[in-house]
Amino acid sequence: MAQPALDEEETAIRQIARLGFAPSDVRHIILTHLDVDHSGGLPDFPDAHVHVLASELDAALSQAPSFRYRPAHWAHEPRWVTYDSDPGEPWYGFTALQPKGLPQEIRLVPLGGHTTGHSGIAVQRGDRWLLHCGDAYYYHRELGELKETHPLLDMVQTSSQVSRDLRLGTQARLRELVREHGDEVEVFSAHDPWEFARYTDDGIPTGREA
Template sequence: MKIHHLNCGSVRQIEAPGLPAAPAVNHCLLAETERDGLVLVETGLGLDDVRDPGTTLGADWVTMAQPALAEDETAIRQVARLGFDPADVRHVVVTHLDVDHCGGLPDFPGARVHVLRAELDAAIAEAPSFRYRPAHWAHGPDWAAYDVPGADDWFGFASVPLTGLPPEIRLVPLGGHTAGHAGVAVHDGARWLLHCGDAYYYHRELDLTPEPHPVLDVVQTRSEIHHDLRLGTQARLRELVRRHGDEVTVFSAHDPWELAGLQA
């Protein structure tokens, strides 16, 4: 399956030693499946966010994240630029429902939206809040919500097959950031990709001697729902990379240097 790596929403500029300063990104995937149309993994920010950010994203989040709000970065515009009809995006899979991860949902009203049930329940119960914005699901998405199975069947992680999609695309629960946070595993025919969402924010957090990012670590610590679970998830991802790095490529939602490497 062919996979495109997209940035669907630049936010504030960040720096790291030895690397060019860059805006943090919203890393999304567009997967071309054989039989099930296009699958968008994560949505980043959408057209309504770009046009009316105060209403959809909320003023506090805009002040914190400093989004570029560029229409040409929205998933719907990028899908069209790649030569596809946005209506062919039949499935959207999201790691969680934070404002910057599901802002593009209204741009794909016909898509089935796959998410862990705990995340959907929390978002609907808590919205409107800093993290969950009801404008992003006011159009009534065709939700497919999943419970987490007990068995660990994907490199030692639990994984959830998705209704109407091949087993090469699955949710991999990665707890700690939100009530029902998950990664999304996609097999491109050669190897697995694991979109880790906000399970970590900066690639050096997965080094054997982790090096948190001074700005991003403040953001992830403030937004975590369970501290020990989040750190445990990062430890498990570190072990996944150490043991299976030849079979699995992991990346996070907001690290611009990971995205640049995967787009190259």
């Protein structure tokens, strides 16, 4: 649909090798959800524990094969570690879950609406948190007070949502998070090229300027 450049050097396993690690060094993988474009690298790390919300795994296993979920991504039978959304502990207006066997600096933060068991992943670095919001929103300006959507990205997110109310409710809470705690929590999402550019060496967006 998005015609991605299928460059092997961009795969997780190649990027990890460039950082000096072996695939077997990857012992834990935390996924926001199991959509085809978020789980394709799993077979490269067959020994890793794969942490995901239980409702997401249930949906994927019961609905696959589908446009959304591809069984080839888990044909190697990953070591799933699953979580119910409750009970968790309060985290900036959300609920945070503690992934088993991982330090407190890493949390699962359920962000509903995109898929059945969609979740964000929070990582504490120094005095601030990074919150990977996955597909909870698609365009950084959606979290601004004007709630601006991007015509193409909005088409993708509305056509792939499981619950419009839940998705918009999640975005409203993320907007509040950015407004109230933007100095403590830095958010980014999976498909926004302008956000991606913030974290790349050249800082050049792969899409048109926002």
